[in-house]
Amino acid sequence: MFKKLTKCIVNQMDPSKEFVPVESIADNEHFRPLYLLKKKSKPKNLFHPAPYYQRTGFTLDHVLLPGGDGTSIESIHEDSSPFTLTKTCADQADGGLSISVDPANVELKGGASTSKEFSITPQKKSISLDSLEALRRERGINTEHSFIRQLRKTNIRLFVVTEILEASEEAVYKESTKANGGFKIKLYATFCAQSTREDKQSIVIPKGCTLAFRTIPIQIRDGAWDLDHFPAEAVRKAAYVADGPSQGNLGVVLTEVKYSCRIFPELSPDQLLIVLNTIKAVMGDNNLLQELSHKMEEISEQNDGYELKSESPELQALFSTLQHFPRGDLLLLAEGITYVLDALHELMEDQLLLLLESLERKIVSQQLKLVGNLLKHDLNKGKETFFVDAGLLFPHAEDQELTIALVELSGVQLQEDGSAVPTDQPFEAVAALFVALYALSLLSGSE
Structure with a gap:
């Protein structure tokens, strides 16, 4: 839930995506200004456009030699005025699901509604680059620090947090899913009941909790450190191109997934x-x-x-x-x-279960084509109805309803007539589903 909230906040207030959402509330205190982060070696991707960072547990102050006056560098923080973000949304879907489970065959029908609600007051805290530059001239790296010694043996890239969004007041994020007859709950018979169920979840965001952050790379060598103001970005090889120029978003996702999974066919x-x-x-x-x-x-x-x-x-x-x-x-x-x-x-836990069921039914390759068809459309354009190729729908009701549930959990309501409606800018979620289906199809030999 915390990950959903922080991604939503970044999408609302930072369209350029320079801020990185904090994904775990348990780790939020490790993404404060001046904390050191490891950037994972994997590059950014379409379904997770933010870089992947990992906490180190150390601040820049921990690994620098003592300053001349012994003053803590915590005092160079700058605060901005807080502002309030509020969001309330609700979606309604109807449908049914029939799953054959040995020894029983369970029919599930009904509808589902979801709602999300929060009001939060973020505040920016930052470290100016001029302050960091002055600090660099004054204090060198402690080469005897155990973290610095171990860092030399790896290819890990190091970053320092320069700006954060934090909650200036305590806030509550609420999410509710109401299902009639077992639709959109756990989609296996052992978890379903022929009744109405409402699943309510909430999470309390404490005052001072880090919601998102920005970083700058630092380079450490020969007892000195420097700020990398112009980091080089990894470039995907152009040899892995999509099948045709008219594929739209599908072509972009295909280029990435083919390149990233290029070893599998070998x-x-x-x-x-x-x-x-x-x-x-x-x-x-x-x-x-x-x-x-x-x-x-x-x-x-x-x-x-x-x-x-x-x-x-x-x-x-x-x-x-x-x-x-x-x-x-x-x-x-x-x-x-x-x-x-x-x-x-x-992906959500329910989607992983549905994908395992899809593997058993040997329908992953057909689902891949269907989700690929969804990616040809601008899913982040708004709640506008469009139609997928009717030939991609399943002739068997069980396979079709299972697939409809799988797609809906990625933010697209798909009906039996082939009409589809995005519910909340779902491109990244659908791209992740496409990658999962592509990999499973490739590994199982059904592509």
Whole structure:
């Protein structure tokens, strides 16, 4: 819920997306001005346009040599006047879902409504670049600090937080989902009931909580540090192009996913199966997903190689296989797996369950075509009805309703006649769903 709120705030007040939403309320205090962050080696992508950062637990003050007067650098903060953001929205959808579950066949029909509500007063706090430049001339890096010593052994890029949005007052974010007859709850029979259910969630945002932040790269070498005012951005290779110039947003997403997953077609059938089984395992266990993400990121961060081990048998089969890969291929495969895991992380838990069910039904490739058709339209244009190719809809009611539920959870209401209505600027969510379907289709050999 906190991630939804901070993304919404950034979308409302920062269309240029220079601020990065904080994704976990538990980590918000590690994204304060002057805190040092590690930028993960993976590049930004279409379904998560903000850079990926990880907290270090240290501030710039921690790793600098003492100043001449012993004054703390916390005093160079600058505050702006607070302002209030308020949003209330509600959506209504009707439909039904029929899922065959051994030993029972359960029919679910009804409607669903969702609502979101918040009023929050953010305030900017910042560190001027002039102040940082003066600090750079005055104080050098403590090369004996354990964090600095370990940093030399890695390819990790370091950033310092220069500006944040924080909650100047306590606020509450509320979200409600009301379902009749089991629609849009857990979509497996064991979690459904033939009744009305209302799921209400709320989260309290404490005063002083960091909501979003901006950074600048810093370079550390030979006991000195410098600000990188013109960082270079990674460029995607143009060789991986979409199938035709008229694909619109679909062509852009295809370019990215083909490039990021370019190692998969080179794997043997046995290797593809191992990767697929691992991906399926983490889709049903968030702890495994986090562990696999962490292990894949560490591969590219270590200069001297990395030994892969896990106490989870679901991951060990993959790790044992990767130990025999040449370094170049290992890096490409770690990049591809990380990209897929990032897409899965953007999806809801119910969507992951529906994707597993779709794999069992062998309808992933058809769903991929349907979601690709959605991406040909401007999903962030507003709540305007458009139509998808009717030939992409499923002849079997169970497959069709399962797919309608899957798409709706990404913010597009899709009806049986092929009409579709975006509910809340869902391009990023639909792009993440497309990437997940593309990877599952490729790994399962059904593309």
